[in-house]
Amino acid sequence: MHWALGLVGAVAGAVVLAAGPAPQEPAPTPPPQQPSEIAVVISGDPGTPPRYAVPDFVAMNPEAAEIAKSIAQVLWNDLAYEREFYMIPRDTYATVPAARTADQIAFPAWSELGADAVAFGSVQRTGATVRIEFRLFNVRTRQSVFSKEYTGTDANPRLYAHTIADEIHQQQRALRGVARTKLTFSSDRNRERIVGGVQDRDVKEIYISDYDGANVRRITTNRQLNLTPVWSPDARAIAYTSYRRGYPDLFVALIYQGVQQEPTKGGTQNWLPMFSPDGTRIVFTSSRDGNPELYIVNRDGSGLRRVTNHPAIDTTPTWSPTGTQIAFTSDRAGQPQIYIVGADGLNLRRLTTAESYADRPTWSPAPFNEIAFAARTGPGYDIKVYDLAGGVTRQITFGEGSNESPAYAPNGRHLAFTSTRSGRTQVFTIGRDGRGARQVTRDGSNYTPAWSN
Incomplete structure (x- = not known):
């Protein structure tokens, strides 16, 4: 684990934003028609989650067939991800007669299959426009409990499924889902080599994807080292470390405008940025005074101030949800450990005491009061979570591979992290309870994920 990132060898080159058009800004969720459903929460048998079925959506014309099938599969996956519902496998639906309209839903057959809820959707495609009608039914009462219509472009049909899933989770479980969120990470998937550098290295560029790894887009294309990307709170910008000048410095990519900002203005080694919860400040590590310390700067480059002052290395900062504290890694006790300090530089305290080596803290969002980090557990690393309230x-x-670089989802129920369990370093997600690990990336090697709001 290269926790002192700024000490790795420098390489030469230049950073520009990705060639070609910038990533499309997500269109606002189309305003749905006013729902007419009876607001009822669907329940399962006592002590068990409700059982949901999501059959293929009905294609109202041949042009809509592929989109209809895709939306249903993505919606099933999105609803399964939060583990709030038992999702009935789609390959068991063959015994249920297909319905072309909501009036034709075979409720007795769905009940026989054990479903508490069944989805019904239809898709009409006209040129580049799609119109989706969706309803969720309580199988026992045969009543619609959720009913909305969406009209928009056919450019990203998955977004409609993500929107429906998030809205169902909100209505049925009062839960903020993550289906419409995104990940950013560093990757060498293009298999390019740095040209003209002192050392022979793989190029690493910044990418974004949907939370499940779909719709991957490249953000930088400078053929240098671009590392440790993090999202701004509004998910419209990514701060990252780049070696474009031959040493690490901070850049902020405005991903929908196709431009970049330089908050630290160059001239010194700066790395590992992290946006404050309100998006106005960036905490980072810098060796501008001769030793790696934590600094805070306003996003526009003004107001620079030092937070830590110690001969040891202080790095990998992460903000508390309130923006009043910072957790970070320091080797001031000999080996890297996790510490907390006020954003004003006061009230320093050590957090980890039982670990031989701890690094990469990430602070959970409310209502959870936790800090996840990577800890050495033998030849590799594993993800651990420290409960700040209980001290546990x-x-x-x-031990499935080496597991590092945790990052919380915005609802606090999941973490993204990197693991070598499948061979090369890849991005995975996992529940905060350690269940439901899923591999997100597969091309090349991928590093230091961060999760958008």
């Missing part, structure tokens, strides 16, 4: 640490990965 729990482990959520257990």
Whole structure:
């Protein structure tokens, strides 16, 4: 684990934003028609989650067939992800007669299959426009409990499924889903080599994807080292470390405008940025005064101030949800450990005391009061979570490869992290309880994920 990132060798080159058009800004969710459903929460048998079925959506014309099938599959996956419902496998639906209209839904057959809820959707495609009608039915009462219509472009049909899933989770479980969120990470998937550098290295560029790894887009294309990307709170910008000048410095990519900002203005080594919760400040590590310390700067480059002052290395900062504290890694006790300090530089305290080596803290969003980090557990690393209220640490990965660089989802129920369990370093997600690990990336090697709001 290269926790002192700024000490790695420098390489030469230049950073520009990705060639070609910038990533499309997500269109606002189309305003749905006013729902007419009876607002009822669907329940399962006592002590068990409700059982949901999501059959293929009905294609109202041949041009809509592929979109209809895709939306249903993505919606099933999105609803399964939060583990609030038991999702009836789609390959068991063959015994249920297909319905072309909501009036034709075979409720007795769905009940026989054990479903508490069944989805019904239809898709009409006209040129580049799609119109989707969706309803969720309580199988026992045969009543619609959720009914909306969406009209928009056919450019990203998955977004409609993500929107429906998030709205169902909100209505049925009062839960903020993550289906419409995104990940950013560093990757060498293009298999390019740095040209003209002192050392022979793989190029690493910044990418974004949907939370499940779909719709991957490249953000930088400078053929240098671009590392440790993090999202701004509004998910419209990514701060990252780049070696475009031959040493690490900070850049902020405005991903929908196709431009970049330089908050630290160059001239010194700066790395590992992290946006404050309100998006106005960036905490980072810098060796501008001769030793790696934590600094805070306003996003426009003004107001620079030092937070830590110690001969040891202080790095990998992460903000508390209130923006009043910072957790970070320091080797001031000999080996890297996790510390907390006020954003004003006061009230420093050590957090980890039982670990031989701890690094990469990430602070959970409310209502959870936790800090996840990577801890050495033998030849590799595993993800552990420290409960700030109870002072108890729990482990959520257990030696399947080396597991590092945790990052919380915006609802606090999941973490993204990197693991070598499948061979090369890849991005995975996992529940905060250690269940439901899923591989997100597969091309090349991928590093230091961060999750958008």
